[in-house]
Amino acid sequence: MPDYAPHSHPHPSARDLIAAHGGRVTRTRIAVIETLQAAQHPLSHDEIGAALAAADIAHDRVTLYRALDWLVEQGIAQRIAGGERAWRFEIRHDGAHRHAHFHCDRCGQILCLEEVPTENSPALPAGFELDRTELVLHGACADCGRQGAKAGTR
DSSP: OOOBOOOSSOOOOHHHHHHHTTOOOOHHHHHHHHHHHHBSSOEEHHHHHHHHHHTTOOOOHHHHHHHHHHHHHTTSEEEEEOSTTOEEEEEOOOTTOOOEEEEETTTOOEEEETTSOOOOOOOOOTTOOOOOOOOEEEEOOHHHHHHHHHHHTO
8 A cells, every 4th residue: 555645745625626627526536636635656546446445435446537537637637657557646736846757667666756857848849839748767666676686696
């Protein structure tokens, strides 16, 4: 189960976010936003579903997918490509806050990297307009790197 702890970024209430985007305030949308706000790293659909189940919030897979799709369409959450063809989701912060992600190719963990500069985008051809960028670094996390080093010394 992923670690859940408040990010260092202040968050508006889930109800306020939904209402500000003209959406229907539903229990599932509120719970998904609150789960993403509390997460320390991007979460998969299954991890979000498990967090809702642990909080005794009734939901089904389709409703959860629809809630996540709506949050992404509204710019409240963003989708990040994870391993094994599974999307991961995180809450979007104001437009000034951007960060990269590190994907461990061994265990599948995705971490937010706050210290990686993402402000400098490549030059685009004339007439192109950039909406967002995604930077995902791949490799082995510290735990997997240590396990690989131990396996190599046997």
